[in-house]
Amino acid sequence: MSRAEKLTDQILERIKGKDVKVKREDILRRMKLLIEEFKVPESEAVRTIMNYLVREYGIPREELFDRDSPLVKIADISKVNQWVSLKAKVVQLWDSNSPNVSQVGLIGDETGIVKFVVWAKASQPEVEEGKSYIFRNVVTDSFQGRMQINVTRTSRIEEIDEDIQLPPREIEVVGSMVAIQQNSGLVKRCNECGRVLNKGVCHQHGKVEGYDDLRIKAVIDDGENVYEIILNEENIRELTGIGLEDALKIAHETLDRNAVLLELKNMLLGRYFRVKGLRGGRYLLVKEISVHKPKADDFNEILEALA
Amino acid sequence: MRRREVAKRVFAYELLRSTHQIESEGLRYVLTPTGERVNRIFSVAVLLDKEEIGADTNNWRLRLADPTGTFFATVGKFQPEALETINEMNVPELVAIVGKPRVFEGVSRKLISIRPENIVAVDLSVRDYWVLETARRTLERIEAMEKREGEDVELAWTVYDPDLNEYRDMVKKALLTVKEDVEIMEKLEEPPREDEPEEEFDFEEFEFEEEEFDLTDLLED
Ligand SMILES: [Zn+2]
Numbered sequence: 001m002s003r004a005e006k007l008t009d010q011i012l013e014r015i016k017g018k019d020v021k022v023k024r025e026d027i028l029r030r031m032k033l034l035i036e037e038f039k040v041p042e043s044e045a046v047r048t049i050m051n052y053l054v055r056e057y058g059i060p061r062e063e064l065f066d067r068d069s070p071l072v073k074i075a076d077i078s079k080v081n082q083w084v085s086l087k088a089k090v091v092q093l094w095d096s097n098s099p100n101v102s103q104v105g106l107i108g109d110e111t112g113i114v115k116f117v118v119w120a121k122a123s124q125p126e127v128e129e130g131k132s133y134i135f136r137n138v139v140t141d142s143f144q145g146r147m148q149i150n151v152t153r154t155s156r157i158e159e160i161d162e163d164i165q166l167p168p169r170e171i172e173v174v175g176s177m178v179a180i181q182q183n184s185g186l187v188k189r190c191n192e193c194g195r196v197l198n199k200g201v202c203h204q205h206g207k208v209e210g211y212d213d214l215r216i217k218a219v220i221d222d223g224e225n226v227y228e229i230i231l232n233e234e235n236i237r238e239l240t241g242i243g244l245e246d247a248l249k250i251a252h253e254t255l256d257r258n259a260v261l262l263e264l265k266n267m268l269l270g271r272y273f274r275v276k277g278l279r280g281g282r283y284l285l286v287k288e289i290s291v292h293k294p295k296a297d298d299f300n301e302i303l304e305a306l307a
Numbered sequence: 308m309r310r311r312e313v314a315k316r317v318f319a320y321e322l323l324r325s326t327h328q329i330e331s332e333g334l335r336y337v338l339t340p341t342g343e344r345v346n347r348i349f350s351v352a353v354l355l356d357k358e359e360i361g362a363d364t365n366n367w368r369l370r371l372a373d374p375t376g377t378f379f380a381t382v383g384k385f386q387p388e389a390l391e392t393i394n395e396m397n398v399p400e401l402v403a404i405v406g407k408p409r410v411f412e413g414v415s416r417k418l419i420s421i422r423p424e425n426i427v428a429v430d431l432s433v434r435d436y437w438v439l440e441t442a443r444r445t446l447e448r449i450e451a452m453e454k455r456e457g458e459d460v461e462l463a464w465t466v467y468d469p470d471l472n473e474y475r476d477m478v479k480k481a482l483l484t485v486k487e488d489v490e491i492m493e494k495l496e497e498p499p500r501e502d503e504p505e506e507e508f509d510f511e512e513f514e515f516e517e518e519e520f521d522l523t524d525l526l527e528d
Contacts, residue, residue: 176349176437178314178405179425221314221349223444266392269427270351270403272436294436296493299486302442306479 004031007046011053014064020057027053043081043139047154069137075111077147082140086149089132089164091278092285094230095183095196099203103127106283107135107149108166116149124157126193132164133157172276173284174292175222177268184216185261186247214244216264220275220284227284229275235289240267314349314405316441319376320477322348326417327466328410337408337419341448341474342463348408348421351429351437352378354400357393367393369423371404374438374484375477380406380421389423396428403429403437431488438485442478449474 001009008028015022027049034045054061069085077084091113093105103118103126116135118124127133136156138149151157183196188210190202197210216231237243242250242264251257272292278285317325317339325339336344352371360366366383367390382389389406396402406423449471451460463469 176314176403176405178347178349219311223316223349223440224313226311226313262391265388265425266427269425270405270429271433292436293432293492294439294489296486296490298439299482299489302439302446303479303482303486305446306475306482 002032003042004028004035007031007035007042011046011049015053015059018059018063020059022053022057041081043083047083051154071134073111074107074109074114077114077140077149080140080142080147083137084140085137086135087132087160087162087164088135089166090127090129091166092283093127093129094283096203102204105129107133108164110165110167112167113169114147114149115143116151118151119153122151122153122155124151124155127157127159132160132162134160166278169279170276170287171279171284172274173220173222173225173227174272174274175220175227176270176272177218178221178226178270179219180261180265180269181217181219182261184218185214185264186251186257187213187215189213212244212248214242214247214260216268218268220273227275227279229277229284229286229289231286231289235286236264239273239289239291240264242267312346314347315343315345316437316444317343317345317348317350318441318445318477318481319350319352319371319373319378321375321445321474322350322378322408322419323376324467324469325408325419326410327462329462335407335409337410338459338463338466339448340463340467340469341445341452341471342457342460343444343448344459345408347405347424349403349405349437350421351401351403351434354396354398354402354426356398357396365390365394369393369426371402374481378419378421380404380423380426382423382426386423388425392426392428396426400428401431401434402426403433432492435485435489435492438481442482445474445478449478 005028008024008031011027012022012024030049030052031045034040034048035042050064053059054064069083071087072084074086074088086107086109088107088109091106091108093103096104100120101117102120102124105116106113107116135149135151136158138151138155141148141150188197188200189195190197190205190208190210192205192208193202195202195204197208200210201207214233214236216236218229218231220227220229233244247260250260250263274290274292275284275286276288278287312334321339321341325337327338329336329338329344334346336346338344350373352373354369354371356370358368360368367381369380369382371378371380382393384390404421404423404426406421408419408421410417410419451457452463452471455461
């Protein structure tokens with residue numbers, strides 16, 4: 001049996017017992033055309049045909065697609081182009097610099113954490129950090145050697161009243177703050193979605209007034225690894241004594257919002273910090289951060305090793 | 308996006324002896340005598356001197372020293388963040404510096420210099436921890452050299468054939484230089500012991516004319 005025949009039968013299997021008359025030849029012809037002639041990826045071909053079935057035969061979309069994507073655990077995701085459903089918590093969102101992406105971040109369940117991308121074309125509702133959802137009918141993908149989840153038009157995101165536990169990945173690092181990114185300091189966020197505005201413009205909501213916020217995106221480097229961290233206003237006030245009010249005052253007095261970033265850089269760059277947090281992808285989610293100082297005993301330890 | 312390169316910890320003494328460059332996947336690395344592959348460096352040193360290379364060029368040559376030696380850095384318009392702080396900074400000043408090492412041909416030998424990405428004034432505890440950390444990393448590398456572990460280690464033996472004791476001495480010297488400071492700081496920060504006498508109350512401040520406060524009425528009864 002050819003691949004096209006096999007996939008056709010799999011689709012027909014799905015609607016068996018339903019009160020619809022679907023011609024096998026009709027499906028098979030389309031399948032062959034897509035796979036053999038146009039060389040469309042199998043998952044795309046299946047999806048296209050299922051959309052066709054919904055449209056032409058009036059089969060309820062949920063029935064077709066729900067059955068299409070089994071509920072799996074993040075740790076079990078290993079192949080690309082698999083349609084799956086996940087029950088997961090949004091671990092972190094970060095700013096995307098692509099207009100094609102509406103949201104990007106990490107989601108996790110008790111088995112692992114994975115990057116997810118919500119494409120702008122998918123027109124999905126926004127998810128929030130810390131909330132749990134069922135991500136139905138999402139497709140697995142790989143980017144730079146790592147698995148990721150794509151949320152597309154056929155996906156459905158439903159919030160669930162359940163707190164999905166994340167795997168214990170708390171780590172503690174002592175490292176130097178070697179860089180602070182340019183979009184740090186006194187920033188404006190979108191009133192609608194909270195994302196950081198770029199010259200007064202939100203990727204999603206266009207030109208908005210926005211509200212002031214203080215944040216730092218920084219790199220902690222321990223000589224072996226680099227960790228990107230995000231400090232919120234509370235973290236910044238604790239480390240520098242500069243809160244949002246003070247930042248606004250600095251900006252007002254100097255007539256320069258960038259003066260805040262300069263001041264924060266002078267106070268934080270090059271210093272050592274002990275950071276406790278969750279490692280998820282390239283980010284370290286800060287739970288605690290404090291200035292780190294050496295102890296005399298540490299010196300003796302190495303001196304002994306040298307003797 | 309390419310993964311950000313880690314900033315390696317290397318003492319000036321070792322840095323100055325690093326002359327071999329490696330090109331790999333479009334990135335330039337300096338190989339050090341103990342087998343560290345460095346694309347980016349993090350150092351804490353005293354900025355001894357800044358000198359403009361030519362009048363009004365805004366290109367600066369910096370002379371820096373850690374407890375093991377003196378090295379150079381150059382800052383120009385391609386290092387805007389570092390340039391901004393360097394323009395404001397007075398010498399001498401203790402600084403933390405993140406930058407890229409570059410080897411170039413001098414008149415008689417190869418020289419190494421750092422191009423700082425950023426440079427910022429810091430306090431002594433940063434220097435102390437940096438020395439500790441750099442000592443730890445260097446010692447690990449010395450041990451890897453002894454065990455002949457890894458490709459870069461083999462290459463370092465071939466290129467430099469280093470005397471490892473020289474590097475052990477360097478580590479020891481650096482540690483001893485700052486250890487005393489750390490001990491003094493610890494003593495200063497210790498909480499006062501309980502058996503120490505409490506500060507005496509200063510009654511002088513409460514001198515008053517007795518006549519004004521005749522409390523005898525209150526004491527009756
Ligand atoms: Zn918005």
